[in-house]
Amino acid sequence: MTRLGQIVPLLNFLAANQGVTLRDTARATGLQPQEICAMLDALTLCGLPPYAPHDYIGYRLLGRGDDAVIDLQYARHFARPLAFTPEETLALKYAMEHFARAADETSLAELQELAGVLANALQGRARQILSGRSGGFVVPRQTRRMRALIGTLSEAIDGRWVVNLEYYSAHRGRLGTRRVCPFQIIEAGAYLYLYAWCELAGATRHFRLERIRAAELTDTRHARRPPARRQAGRMAGIFEGRPRDQLVVRFSPEAGPDVCDEWTNNPDTTLRMLAGGAVELTLPLYNPQWAAGFVLSFGEHARIISPQWLRAEVIQAARAGIAAHR
Amino acid sequence: MSETLRPFERQINLLGALLKARQGLTWAEISRVAGYNDARPERSRQKRFERDLHELKREGLVVSREVIDGARSLYTLDRTACLMPPLNLRPEQRHLLFRIGMAYLSDHGAGPLADHLRSALLKVQAGAGREGLPAVVPPALMRRSLQRRPGESAHFEAIVMAMLARRIVRFDYSPPRDRAQRRTVAPYGLVTRRGGWYLVGLDENRRAVRVFRLSRIRGEVAVDIPGYDGPQYEIPSDFDEERHFTTAPFGAGENAFADVRIRFDADVAFIVRNEFEGQYPITELPGGAVELQLPGAYPGELLRYLCEFAGHWKILEPAQLRSLVLKRLRGAARAARKGGA
Known part of the structure; x- marks a missing residue:
């Protein structure tokens, strides 16, 4: 610009x-x-x-x-603003369309009305752009349940209400309850997270939205503020604290290209190309359950180089998966 | 002093003069505006003015030139085309726009859209007066982001800029099991599924809409005619990206498994409902379990999802997919027993 x-x-x-x-x-x-x-x-x-x-x-x-x-x-x-440029109209349209895919029902209805008002008010190319069907950035539409949850959590964030969550913890592999002070809903990669202070952990946590079974607003308001600085980056932004270990996985030439697609340039991550097209990925290990699932999904195409203790977790997860099919 | 003015200062002066002069400006009047009133030859100053006028037109301003008295040119700003019409937004609608903007502008979520989005919102707010702003602006409730995989970001940025300006792009593309080929594409849209972006656009050589995975683009994405800055194509008004590339979570292409049925136990049934209820059929089973029916799925993408809670699901159909998944699980166990090093 x-x-x-x-x-x-x-x-x-x-x-x-x-x-x-x-x-x-x-x-x-x-x-x-x-x-x-x-x-x-x-x-x-x-x-x-x-x-x-x-x-x-x-x-x-x-x-x-x-x-x-x-x-x-x-x-x-x-004093009178200049008309939107085509680029500004597109940026506005794309942001509105993208936002709508995860907006709660009330916001969605308001957004539709807003888009109509804007399209009617604008003229020429701006109107043509706003009325076009193409969304520019198309992401999967969230389900009605998720959008209702987003509405509830937005209300809690806006009103600074403490919330009781029923949450499926990947760490523990089961449902539990958390009392949290929610700060923000954050989109990172393909997921939406609730960024909140968790009383159980005594620290901020990111809760995957689709793993929240229920969110109930209490009648207590909180005065907590989010930490002044959140680390940026895919891994660092989501997982707090120190990594538990370093994960090193070697992938076969068949799986190598997909792994490179996904992990190239990720912060704190290295990819090493090996002979014959194999790839070795090194990254901080925050969540053993996630790491075991990640390795497991590649089947025989992934081998854990370190930590050795994770091998037992993968074997256990594979056995559980096989047992569920009997 | 005029010669030392920077181009944007001259352009602000020119814009200000055009805005103020409702009847238009002749060159004689423009030549008194700082930036065009120095001691350089008149032809040189006129060229400078023409360049600046071109820049103003690139910003969307429509300036007409009319010959008057048989010789003099009169430059007039088309106020209807150039100035924002009254938007007649209610305060809550302005607040909603503001919130959307903040959701993307904080933490660089808008990526390459940021500058244009910010100036669009500013123009909306400019017409609103102070009541256009919430009395107390809370931090954005949601932080939305267009960013996905860091490895794609350079290509993503270049394609978005081209898409905004409606410019055709060229890049080398490596399809699976094939050599890289040069492609020339008019970008129509970007679709994401499970974390990666895909470009949907008109392939100029094949004269058909094609889909390109950003992570398979090699080298740089270049605009097709460097130096030419006008729009090169229009997106058909009825174009729908999802007709060409599905956002279905696990894919639905020709190599995907069709009619997939998965049983989830009661512990994770609510996760399946959260993610898929209303989009795919979900059947209640005894004891709180559910059965999910997907029209299609690639095994790799499906397994990445399922393995986050291994042991809580069972592939019911198709049998081939079940065998493949069991083979993967056994293979993973074998690989883990062997370990590395």
Whole structure:
């Protein structure tokens, strides 16, 4: 995106919202306050003839810190926003369509209505783009049960309600109850997780949404805040704490390409190409149950190099799977 | 001073002048705007203006040029086409848009869409006044993400940028058990299933819609005609990605097993209901167990799912799939007994 494309919408917003604070502008834009000031500072040479002092776009911060009011000067002609560019219309459409696939029933109905209102208001190419059937990014639609669960959990997050969860733990291989303070629903890879403080663990945890059997809001509100920093990245973002071990698995040439597809460039993960097309994958092992299932799914095409203790878990899981077929 | 102005400063000045002048601007008036009022020859300044006008048009602005008095050009901004019409959104609709935006813009979930999404939301908010913002903005309830496998991200980014600009792309593609081939594709959409992205687009050489797994693209994804920046294709208005590539969780292609029936015990039955109820037939069985019927499944993709809770399920049909799964389980046990090193 061009510099012009970044700055003009900010000018539109500020010109139309005189008296807005730096904090609210940051909320509206998703930019940091210092980024906003830097963009406004870049406008100091912009203005219109005859270039008297009041012909230059300027701004003042009235007050201190993020609560300061932005007083944008001599830019009234920018107050009406420019029409969406095709790229902006597409970005909005794609975000709405993607969001709808996991939206709760209420949000879904609101979204459909919103899309209709937008399509009616816009003109020309923007309207044509919004009305097109193509979704851009198509993900599987969540079931009604999952969307209802997302609705319940969203209500809990919004209201800061403590929630009792009935949850199938992959670690323990059984259902249990957890009392949690939910912070956010997070999409990571192919899954949705509830990010929450778990009283049982005494730490934050990520709960796979489809493994929540029931979520019941209590009548207690919580004041917990999520940790200031969540680690980014696929593994680190989901599994907290220190890895229990290091998992090294060697895959046959048949399984190698799929493993490379899935694990290339993953953080904390290495792939080593071996002779004949075999592949060795090394990654931190947080969850033995997950690791055993992962290895098991490749059958004879995966061999555990380390840790040795995981071999027993795989054998046990394979036996359980075979026994279930008798 | 004018010569030292950066291009975007000149363009802001030009845009400001066009916005303010409702009757249009002649070159004589434009030549007084900072950026075009320096001591360089007039032809050189006019070329600079033409370049900037081109940039404004790329941002979606429609500027008409009309010859007046037989010689002078009058440049006028088409305000109907260029300015946002009143959207007439209710406050709660603006809040919903805001929440959607925040769901993607936090933690880089929007990936290559981020800049365009942010500016679109800003334009929506610009027309809303301060009441367009919630009084207290909570952190995003949901953090959504378009990101999937890190190994695909460079290809994903290049394809999304091309798809937004409606540009044709070229890349080398390695189908399974075949050599890499150069493909030229108009990207229509991206579909994901169990963690990976697939490009659905018009294959220019085959003149038909084809599906490409991003992880099988080798090297770079390049735009077809570098330097040309206009849209090169349109997506048919009735195009539906899912008609060409299924989002069914375990696939439904020609090599997939058809009419798969799996029994799940009572411990995990609710997981199956959470994921598949209403999408595939689920039959209640005695003792809280359920039977799931899938129209199709690739064994590898199905096993990756099932092995997360081995011992809680049984493949009922088809018999061939059951044999294959049992063979896999026995093979895994044998491989684990042997170990590595």
